Amino acid sequence: MTNVRVRFAPSPTGDLHIGGVRTALFNWLFAKNKNGKFILRIEDTDEARSTRTYVKVILDAMKWLKLDWDEGPGNDGNLKYSPYYQMERKEKGIYQKYADELIAKKFAYYCYCTPEEVDTMRKKAHVNRIPPKYDGRCRYLTLEQIEQKKKEGKIPVIRFKMPNTGTIILNDIIRGDVKFDNFLLDDFVIIKANGIPTYNFACVVDDYLMEITHVLRGDDHISNAPKQMHIYNALNWKMPEFAHLAMILGSDGSRLSKRHGHMSVLEYRKEGYLQEALINYLALLGWSTENSQQVFTIEEMKRKFAIERCGTSPSIFDPMKLLWLNGEKIRSKDPEEIYELFVDWINYTGNVKLIENWDTELLKKAIFLERDKIRLLKDILSLVDFFFNKDVDYKEEAVQTVLTAEKLKDIAKIVLTESSIRLSKHYDFSAISLEKYARDLAVEKNIKTSQVFHPIRVAISGRKQGPSLFHMMEVMGKKEVIRRINITIDKFFI
RNA sequence: GCUGCCAUCGUCUAGCGGUUUAGGACAUCGCCCUCUCAAGGCGAAGAUCACGGGUUCAAAUCCCGUUGGCAGCGCCA
Numbered sequence: 001m002t003n004v005r006v007r008f009a010p011s012p013t014g015d016l017h018i019g020g021v022r023t024a025l026f027n028w029l030f031a032k033n034k035n036g037k038f039i040l041r042i043e044d045t046d047e048a049r050s051t052r053t054y055v056k057v058i059l060d061a062m063k064w065l066k067l068d069w070d071e072g073p074g075n076d077g078n079l080k081y082s083p084y085y086q087m088e089r090k091e092k093g094i095y096q097k098y099a100d101e102l103i104a105k106k107f108a109y110y111c112y113c114t115p116e117e118v119d120t121m122r123k124k125a126h127v128n129r130i131p132p133k134y135d136g137r138c139r140y141l142t143l144e145q146i147e148q149k150k151k152e153g154k155i156p157v158i159r160f161k162m163p164n165t166g167t168i169i170l171n172d173i174i175r176g177d178v179k180f181d182n183f184l185l186d187d188f189v190i191i192k193a194n195g196i197p198t199y200n201f202a203c204v205v206d207d208y209l210m211e212i213t214h215v216l217r218g219d220d221h222i223s224n225a226p227k228q229m230h231i232y233n234a235l236n237w238k239m240p241e242f243a244h245l246a247m248i249l250g251s252d253g254s255r256l257s258k259r260h261g262h263m264s265v266l267e268y269r270k271e272g273y274l275q276e277a278l279i280n281y282l283a284l285l286g287w288s289t290e291n292s293q294q295v296f297t298i299e300e301m302k303r304k305f306a307i308e309r310c311g312t313s314p315s316i317f318d319p320m321k322l323l324w325l326n327g328e329k330i331r332s333k334d335p336e337e338i339y340e341l342f343v344d345w346i347n348y349t350g351n352v353k354l355i356e357n358w359d360t361e362l363l364k365k366a367i368f369l370e371r372d373k374i375r376l377l378k379d380i381l382s383l384v385d386f387f388f389n390k391d392v393d394y395k396e397e398a399v400q401t402v403l404t405a406e407k408l409k410d411i412a413k414i415v416l417t418e419s420s421i422r423l424s425k426h427y428d429f430s431a432i433s434l435e436k437y438a439r440d441l442a443v444e445k446n447i448k449t450s451q452v453f454h455p456i457r458v459a460i461s462g463r464k465q466g467p468s469l470f471h472m473m474e475v476m477g478k479k480e481v482i483r484r485i486n487i488t489i490d491k492f493f494i
Numbered sequence: 495g496c497u498g499c500c501a502u503c504g505u506c507u508a509g510c511g512g513u514u515u516a517g518g519a520c521a522u523c524g525c526c527c528u529c530u531c532a533a534g535g536c537g538a539a540g541a542u543c544a545c546g547g548g549u550u551c552a553a554a555u556c557c558c559g560u561u562g563g564c565a566g567c568g569c570c571a
Contacts, residue, residue, distance in 0.1 A: 009571090010571090011570080011571045013570080013571075043571065045570090045571080046570055046571065048570090049570075049571090111569095114569095115568080115569060118568085118569085119568090122567085122568090125495090125496085126495055126496080126567095127495085128495090129495050129496070130495085130496070131495090131496045131497070131567075132495085132496070132567060133567080157569050159569095175499075178498075178499080179498095180497080180498080181497080184496075184497060184567090186567080186568095188568090189568085189569050191569085192569040193569055194569080196569090198568090198569070198570085198571085199570070199571045200571090202571095203571085218565095219498095219499065219500090219564090219565070219566095220564095220565055220566065221566090221571090222498065222499070222565080222566075223497075223498065223499095223565080223566040223567070224566085224571095244499085246499085246500075247499095247500095247564075247565070249563095249564075251505090253563065253564070254563090254564075255564075255565075281506095284506060284507080284519085285506070285507095286506095288506085288507055288508070289508090290508070290509090291508075291517095291518075292506090292507055292508045292517075292518045292519070293518090293519090294506090294507090294518080294519050294520085295519090311507080312499080312500065312501095313499090313500050313501065314499090314500065314501095314563085314564065314565090315505085315506060315507085316505060316506080317505095317506095318505050318506065318520070318521085320505080320520060320521055321505075321506065321519080321520040321521080322520095323520090324519090324520055324521085325520085327533090331533075370531095370532085371532095371533085372531095372532050372533035372534085373531070373532045373533075374532095402530095434529095435529095438529075448529090449529065450528095450529050450530080451529090452529080453529035453530075454529070454530070456529090457529075457530065463530090463531090464530060464531075465530050465531035465532080466530070466531070467530095467531090467532095468528090468529070468530085469529060469530085470529090
């Protein structure tokens, strides 16, 4: 078998979104699995909407996701296939050349109809309940008629001449044979009036010239397949294999859009999702292994990915599962790695000042203590900030239910006062010593050990939940613990 | 409207004619662990395999139809 070459071809008209990442990912995984090449091509033929900014945004997103490309922007070592921006290719006359060839072979023709005229045709067809399409009136223009149009200053588009009869069969890797009736197909535009090729044409020309062997793309493109196949045939080109992936839908079952929550991969990055979590989760939508494995390393995915095991039915994006997977990935890392990830994240979000006074070693220890609770990198901020804030931020609810409640306040006062004295004088902060202290005090005052621990936790952290008291104290240091307990006594019991 | 695609727990999915009292994962609930919150362990609940017909000794699995959902129908990609 020839070497696999696949491509991801985004158009720079917006951020890279979830659906795009999925398409890119499956192409990338397929390439990696087959030891083939993954190519990135920028389809910037939409003059009005394409921007350089979006090109950069997409490239940055691909880099963050670590979906590295063998050929593409910034990496066109192979002159045989470059450039990888369609507008640059257009400047070289690549598309015009094949459009001219199609005209010469009578597979395409100039059309002088205005967009308004074509629109009217389609509307009429809709009313008549027949498939909406261009009626082909410019197909057989005589030379005189063409001269006349030119004299009137009309600028033509080039349309592909679709056969009126017969069927064309797409043999899709995932879906099997899909039949299309040629009669229903439009004489679609291949070169616009401004000389720029349309998607369906540019895509075919580039896939051919770049020797793409497999086209994996979203299901929403399946109706483009027959049009593109006719071009391959007209030009006598060998077709790539096609595989149409089932769509990812929003929670209400409709096409994923902004109202379903985050769309852009950048937003996920900002929230503190890990690249590998997003990748793992997206791989689960539409692809599965025999044993329904859920958590994969990137290497594992590359090894196990199989296009044959991609499903045909659409799937709904589930943010909860992604969140769980993100926590799962974070838990699997050691504190050092999480710290690095956290620093990267905080740099990315531009909030470095939030942690500029935080001691690095203390932060690493704190991360270690709270690791199991981190689901998003941004959680770290609120999980460990109390270690670094000299003034305890007492949570209203915690104070009320643990320190100042009528039934508990006397006990809380005694516990804190005794703790302040005994901890500073008689106990070191080892786990054993602390347990003994708590037990002794509990027996002495006839209360539960938890009634010893809880007030202390609120006193030094301001909250009811946190790491075990022993760990917390160990990391915070004896002096600081005593200081905070004393401040709490002053604040609430004097 | 036309054309195409799809249909297993709320969600992601396993399942390729008998091994299925339909398995796993997320979410939900309970128990255990425990100084709290998590994490972890154990368990529960949750799917008349969209519906209706066939084919077959046997169907979630094959065929046909119906219904529903989604997508496409641009001088956008």
